[in-house]
Amino acid sequence: MSEVRTLDVSTLPPGAFGSRTLTFWGTLGIVIIEGTVFALAIGAYFYLVTRFPAWPPHGLAAPDLRWGTLNTLVLLASLIPNELTRRAGEHVDLHRVRIWMVVCLAFAVAFNVVRVYEFAHLNVMWDHDAYGSIVWLLLGLHTTHIITDFLDSSVLTTLMFMGPVEEHRFVDVEENAVYWYFVVLAWLPIYGVIYWAPRVL
Amino acid sequence: MMRRHDPSIGGDLERLEETWADPNGWYGWFMHVDHKSIGRRYLLTAFGFFLLGGVLAALMRVQLSRPDNTFLGPDLYNEIFSTHGTTMMFLFAVPVMQGLGIYFVPLMVGARSIAFPRLVAFSYWMLLFGGIFLYVSFLLNAGPDVGWFSYPPLAESLYTPSKRADVWAQLITFTEVGSLAVAVSLITTALKLRAPGMTLNRIPIFVWAQVVTSFMVLFAMPAVMLASTSLILDRLVGTHFFDVEHAGDALLWQHLFWFFGHPEVYIIFIPGTGLVSTIVATFSQRRMFGYLPVVLSLVSTAFMGFGLWVHHMFATGLPQLGESFFTAASIIIAIPTGTQIFCWIATMWSGRIVVRTPMLWILGFFAIFIAGGLTGVMLAAVPLNTQVHDTFFVVAHFHYVLIGGAVFPLFAAFYYWFPKITGRLLSERLGTWVFGLLFAGFNLTFFPMHILGLHGMPRRVYTYPAAMGWGSLNLLASIGAALMACAIVMFLVDAIRAYVAGAAAAHNPWNAGTLEWATSSPPPNSNFPSPPTVAGREPLWENPPGQAVVVGLRADARDVLVTHVLDAEPDHRLLFPEPSIWPFLTGIATTVLFIWSIFTPWGVVYGAVPVFVMLVGWFWPKSAHEGGTQLWPFAHRMLPRPNETPAAGGAI
Numbered sequence: 001m002s003e004v005r006t007l008d009v010s011t012l013p014p015g016a017f018g019s020r021t022l023t024f025w026g027t028l029g030i031v032i033i034e035g036t037v038f039a040l041a042i043g044a045y046f047y048l049v050t051r052f053p054a055w056p057p058h059g060l061a062a063p064d065l066r067w068g069t070l071n072t073l074v075l076l077a078s079l080i081p082n083e084l085t086r087r088a089g090e091h092v093d094l095h096r097v098r099i100w101m102v103v104c105l106a107f108a109v110a111f112n113v114v115r116v117y118e119f120a121h122l123n124v125m126w127d128h129d130a131y132g133s134i135v136w137l138l139l140g141l142h143t144t145h146i147i148t149d150f151l152d153s154s155v156l157t158t159l160m161f162m163g164p165v166e167e168h169r170f171v172d173v174e175e176n177a178v179y180w181y182f183v184v185l186a187w188l189p190i191y192g193v194i195y196w197a198p199r200v201l
Numbered sequence: 202m203m204r205r206h207d208p209s210i211g212g213d214l215e216r217l218e219e220t221w222a223d224p225n226g227w228y229g230w231f232m233h234v235d236h237k238s239i240g241r242r243y244l245l246t247a248f249g250f251f252l253l254g255g256v257l258a259a260l261m262r263v264q265l266s267r268p269d270n271t272f273l274g275p276d277l278y279n280e281i282f283s284t285h286g287t288t289m290m291f292l293f294a295v296p297v298m299q300g301l302g303i304y305f306v307p308l309m310v311g312a313r314s315i316a317f318p319r320l321v322a323f324s325y326w327m328l329l330f331g332g333i334f335l336y337v338s339f340l341l342n343a344g345p346d347v348g349w350f351s352y353p354p355l356a357e358s359l360y361t362p363s364k365r366a367d368v369w370a371q372l373i374t375f376t377e378v379g380s381l382a383v384a385v386s387l388i389t390t391a392l393k394l395r396a397p398g399m400t401l402n403r404i405p406i407f408v409w410a411q412v413v414t415s416f417m418v419l420f421a422m423p424a425v426m427l428a429s430t431s432l433i434l435d436r437l438v439g440t441h442f443f444d445v446e447h448a449g450d451a452l453l454w455q456h457l458f459w460f461f462g463h464p465e466v467y468i469i470f471i472p473g474t475g476l477v478s479t480i481v482a483t484f485s486q487r488r489m490f491g492y493l494p495v496v497l498s499l500v501s502t503a504f505m506g507f508g509l510w511v512h513h514m515f516a517t518g519l520p521q522l523g524e525s526f527f528t529a530a531s532i533i534i535a536i537p538t539g540t541q542i543f544c545w546i547a548t549m550w551s552g553r554i555v556v557r558t559p560m561l562w563i564l565g566f567f568a569i570f571i572a573g574g575l576t577g578v579m580l581a582a583v584p585l586n587t588q589v590h591d592t593f594f595v596v597a598h599f600h601y602v603l604i605g606g607a608v609f610p611l612f613a614a615f616y617y618w619f620p621k622i623t624g625r626l627l628s629e630r631l632g633t634w635v636f637g638l639l640f641a642g643f644n645l646t647f648f649p650m651h652i653l654g655l656h657g658m659p660r661r662v663y664t665y666p667a668a669m670g671w672g673s674l675n676l677l678a679s680i681g682a683a684l685m686a687c688a689i690v691m692f693l694v695d696a697i698r699a700y701v702a703g704a705a706a707a708h709n710p711w712n713a714g715t716l717e718w719a720t721s722s723p724p725p726n727s728n729f730p731s732p733p734t735v736a737g738r739e740p741l742w743e744n745p746p747g748q749a750v751v752v753g754l755r756a757d758a759r760d761v762l763v764t765h766v767l768d769a770e771p772d773h774r775l776l777f778p779e780p781s782i783w784p785f786l787t788g789i790a791t792t793v794l795f796i797w798s799i800f801t802p803w804g805v806v807y808g809a810v811p812v813f814v815m816l817v818g819w820f821w822p823k824s825a826h827e828g829g830t831q832l833w834p835f836a837h838r839m840l841p842r843p844n845e846t847p848a849a850g851g852a853i
Binding site: 003 | 316317320381384385386388389392393394397416419420422423424426427431434435438439440441442444447448449450453456457460734746747748749750751752753754762763765766771772773774775776813817820821822825826827828829830831832833834835838839840841842843847848849850851852853
């Protein structure tokens with residue numbers, strides 16, 4: 001019989017918040033993947049710029065600033081309820097989680113609707129030339145993110161109202177908010193490229 | 202805290218095993234989430250695709266064995282070499298290395314499970330369905346025929362009006378979704394589920410290799426997904442990314458493809474070097490010489506691997522200054538690889554070498570890989586590169602690098618870990634024969650290709666006239682391929698024999714030092730009835746007697762210990778998910794979406810609905826207490842605030 005020492009972990013809590021969780025690292029992985037996709041698509045945009053004598057080509061008008069800028073403001077404003085949701089999650093405060101998640105969803109509906117107007121005012125179709133293709137691709141890529149973010153937040157919100165609400169569900173609320181940050185912040189360079197590159201270049 | 206060792210440590214052993222068991226029966230088979238089960242499936246499936254890709258290679262060698270052969274026509278030959286390359290890269294090399302990671306990373310870090318087990322299960326279905334999709338298409342005469350790189354303009358609908366290029370592009374989507382999911386899971390496992398005491402500088406080198414590779418996957422695979430999606434858009438909805446007539450650019454494809462394609466080589470090779478480090482240490486019976494330089498070499502190789510892609514494009518007429526940069530980078534990357542080779546030599550030099558079958562394959566790796574590396578340095582030079590571009594010299598080079606750098610270490614790993622996975626040993630005698638035949642056959646097949654390439658024989662051409670004088674070397678190569686086929690058949694026979702009736706293996710037959718050998722062979726459902734803690738890089742060699750084990754995890758639920766990223770101090774416990782049918786159903790729905798999208802863009806829109814439904818089913822709670830936390834309403838929180846750090850009882 002040899003002596004074996006023990007490390008008793010039964011007193012450790014059944015979960016945690018923030019960068020201590022597995023979910024955080026999983027989310028970070030997804031952010032790296034999608035951030036790389038965005039970065040490469042922006043790279044492709046500037047690569048194609050060199051193929052044209054003028055940008056935007058053939059006397060096309062640049063995308064209308066109005067809707068894109070409006071949506072940028074809506075997206076940025078959504079960070080406020082998003083941060084409040086994140087904090088309510090950390091405080092395991094179901095009442096405030098419910099309130100702020102619903103506010104977030106309202107913002108998500110708003111920026112998805114405005115996005116439709118953005119597409120309508122790009123002033124080029126995807127099959128016009130490579131410029132049209134890359135602009136639609138950039139906007140399309142980001143749009144899949146705001147649709148997805150709307151859908152998964154809806155499911156989570158439904159769960160927070162219907163129950164059963166287990167305490168660990170608040171970690172999901174927090175991580176969902178972290179991902180929301182990414183979706184909004186990733187928009188800023190894309191907005192700059194789609195709306196300002198044709199004006200500056 | 203000291204206490205007498207008694208059976209009550211991990212006392213509810215039966216209960217624990219029941220908790221971690223995957224369900225039985227044919228329906229249960231689709232619900233597996235155990236990383237060992239999924240890992241085995243990965244290895245078997247990838248090996249199955251290796252055999253299919255090998256059959257295609259054999260068909261090509263039959264066709265090329267003599268001049269003016271009519272065994273295969275040009276169209277079928279195109280399909281065969283494209284499907285061969287696509288299979289070997291996407292359905293064999295990457296998945297087989299990830300399969301080893303899925304099986305062994307949790308065991309080597311002392312964890313009871315891989316992180317995100319259902320995601321890993323889903324990734325397997327992506328691999329399987331993607332592979333079946335490719336081969337069904339191939340049998341329907343719709344296999345890819347534009348190379349494994351699918352260059353436009355050839356791959357554009359003007360020149361490939363059939364669905365063949367779309368099949369290629371969607372196969373990419375299948376396999377990349379799978380690889381990305383596995384990469385995220387492996388990174389999280391290695392960072393958050395390590396045994397207490399396994400600080401960053403005690404992580405086994407194989408695990409480091411898997412982490413580095415996984416990060417490369419995260420940064421590289423998006424490039425090919427973006428490229429293949431753009432290609433499908435060009436073909437399906439009339440975008441013009443690669444269409445020169447509408448100011449698109451075919452070279453954009455090459456940039457995006459090789460931004461993925463060159464790192465891909467290292468995604469295959471770095472796990473191979475991790476295997477070499479593991480096996481060299483075990484069979485030299487000493488810890489790896491130069492742990493830090495080896496790990497830093499892996500990391501720097503990964504960074505540099507992203508700065509080389511243009512050397513695949515030297516023949517496209519890019520500016521010379523740019524080409525010089527990529528030449529320099531391509532030569533510099535030999536330095537970290539050289540560092541590793543010197544560390545391996547030093548380990549063997551200062552250890553007591555035991556030559557058993559796994560070590561034979563490693564010695565073979567040295568010979569072949571170094572030869573391939575040397576032609577790599579040659580190809581980095583623009584003048585030589587331009588001269589031999591698209592010739593068999595390049596075919597010889599990358600088969601030396603990939604078969605030498607990945608397949609030989611992989612066979613070493615099969616022999617090394619077969620007893621761990623099955624509890625039985627492969628035959629040493631047959632293994633020596635398999636190694637000898639494959640080594641001889643490999644060199645006989647691929648060495649002559651260097652000469653053929655220098656004589657100007659182009660790649661991807663289905664036949665050649667007798668007057669070129671290439672017949673005898675090609676015949677030699679084909680004979681070599683036959684030897685390789687014999688070796689593989691012998692290996693299969695031995696593997697099946699050993700699985701059914703092989704000699705029983707001891708729990709640690711090679712006297713290795715890493716944690717996967719700290720449990721029985723094959724490991725129990727829970728991996729470690731008493732999860733280990735570690736006090737050194739090679740715990741089985743270096744842990745002092747009486748090293749602490751982890752107690753206090755629940756036996757009636759899938760309770761897992763989560764530790765801190767840097768120092769692996771215990772942080773919290775987490776209940777892991779139960780077996781589930783939803784990853785399989787989501788896999789089916791995703792498959793429908795991917796295949797549908799080849800025919801109409803609406804396939805993406807309508808196909809997304811079932812995918813969404815399946816995902817909701819996946820995430821919806823199945824029981825009120827599945828997370829092991831309290832149910833609302835509650836008076837006091839159980840989960841700590843972000844800045845609270847609870848402590849475990851006792852110390853390691």
